[in-house]
Amino acid sequence: MSAALSHPLSKDDLIQIFKSTGALLEGHFKLSSGLHSPNYFQCAKVLQHPKYLEQLCSGIAEHFRGESIDAVLSPAIGGVVVGTEVGRQLGVRTLFAERADGVMSLRRGFEIAAGERVLFIEDVVTTGGSVREVMKLATERGAFVAGVGFIVDRSNGKVRLAENQFSLLQLDVVTYQLDVCPLCAADVPLVKPGSRPSPLASSSSAVPTTQQGTPGV
Numbered sequence: 001m002s003a004a005l006s007h008p009l010s011k012d013d014l015i016q017i018f019k020s021t022g023a024l025l026e027g028h029f030k031l032s033s034g035l036h037s038p039n040y041f042q043c044a045k046v047l048q049h050p051k052y053l054e055q056l057c058s059g060i061a062e063h064f065r066g067e068s069i070d071a072v073l074s075p076a077i078g079g080v081v082v083g084t085e086v087g088r089q090l091g092v093r094t095l096f097a098e099r100a101d102g103v104m105s106l107r108r109g110f111e112i113a114a115g116e117r118v119l120f121i122e123d124v125v126t127t128g129g130s131v132r133e134v135m136k137l138a139t140e141r142g143a144f145v146a147g148v149g150f151i152v153d154r155s156n157g158k159v160r161l162a163e164n165q166f167s168l169l170q171l172d173v174v175t176y177q178l179d180v181c182p183l184c185a186a187d188v189p190l191v192k193p194g195s196r197p198s199p200l201a202s203s204s205s206a207v208p209t210t211q212q213g214t215p216g217v
Ligand SMILES: [Zn+2]
Pocket: 028, 036, 037, 176, 178, 181, 182, 183, 184, 185, 190
């Protein structure tokens, strides 16, 4: 509601857009955390449409427009598209960090200088782990946190990363442990969507076969 002034889309509008583009799915999903959920949100599905990319990112950019910002920094991969568009709308340079040997790193000659004010942008935050890592990368270099913005807060406001934190939409995501999942009990087929392999294989569930190592760099 506080975003109403700067953003033309209501929560209902946003959910309608997410559903119509297939970004918000209903069913029985295994999340990257290993938990099961009746919903799955794949932000890339909505951001593939330039109209929505611009519209959604404008909601974030307008929130931070009054701030002094030197650079936008996002965690790859999900944050790259959103960060780039927010950075474009704010007219500041945009960088991303990526995992190298499992650790978030600045590569490709990207640099953050001491004293710079950095805005951190992500598409979807569930635990905030990746954003925290990227924030650490910048603050270790002496940069300041200008703010943190993302499209969807799946922690429903529980994750607090910065004083000036903004999300377009807070989603109250229902999750279940495997042993109490009513969808499992009802034999609803389980779908494991998304591009992110589970970093931690749970002890009980079957682990899908994965290739060891990442081809190419
Ligand atoms: Zn289940």
